[in-house]
Amino acid sequence: MRKKSNAEARESTLASGWVVEGEEPSAPAGASAGTPVEPRLDGATDAGGRAAGDGSAPDSDPVAGLEQASNAVLVLLGVFGGLYALYTWGWFVVAKAYADFNTTVAAGSGSFGQVLQQVLFWAAPFATVLWFLSAVLFLRRRTVWLGIALVLGAVVLLPLPMLVVSAQ
Amino acid sequence: MNRFSVIAAWVAGLLVTGLYAYAVFVQFGNLLGMQELGSRLGLGFSPLGWFWLLFGIVLPFLVLFAALLLGRRLRAWGRVLLLAAGLAVVAVAQLDVMHVVPQAGFFA
DSSP, X not given: OOGGGSTTOEEOSSSTTEEEOOOOOSOTTTSOTTOOSSOEEXXXXXXXXXXXXXXXXXXXXXXXXXXXXXXXXXXXXXXXXXXXXXXXXXXXXXXXXXXXXXXXXXXXXXXXXXXXXXXXHHHGGGHHHHXXXXXXXXXXXXXXXXXXXXXHHHHHTOOHHHHSOXXX | OOHHHHHHHHHHHHHHHHHHHHHHHHHHHHHHHXXXXXXXXXXXXXXXXXXXXXXXXXXXXXXXXXXXXHTTXXXXXXXXXXXXXXXXXXXXXXXHHHHHSOGGGGBO
């Protein structure tokens, strides 16, 4: 049931990895019943079949790493991507709330020290983004370690100042 | 990756490492400031106070070491990304401790 019989299958320009199926043949009965009409993510459904059928080893394909994201990885990225987005919002709220206090504290440490203090202070809201990016880029192929890294990040980067009343 | 990109990555990495050094410097200054405040009040640090003050000083070292260890097989810019992520974690930890640990608890 190779799709090669439909000559008009083409790569979508919307996002790499998505395939826009060609027009169904005029006689659907002749075509296989199992061909989905809607676009599908190749890596999620038939990465193995493609690798075997095309005769191209996954490693020789420059985008093979992206296409081969397993279902588990996709679920991890979806769930933790949403959670981390919430965390990022939380940390921005916290940082804005403390910004004036931070500026007051930094005022006593010279012009250079003020810049450094502001950079360090405003690094906090970007922690979730940087952690997520690092985990996805470096652990994409190791599902278990990716999960561990994302869970660890969800614990370490919990926006405590949003959840706990200040002790001061 | 060309030579310019590698040099730029090293410069960026050194700048981020400088911010780690600044984070330690700030926490050391915090320790001295709190000590002075305590001496004016006629109080010393409680064990928990010592823990949190030293935690602030030691954490940037630990995170920097971990980032370098985890990034030792990565390309230059990958290492810079890990260093930046580590620095942001240090900033998060500083905010957490500042918000959650009561200042009065530092003294005994």
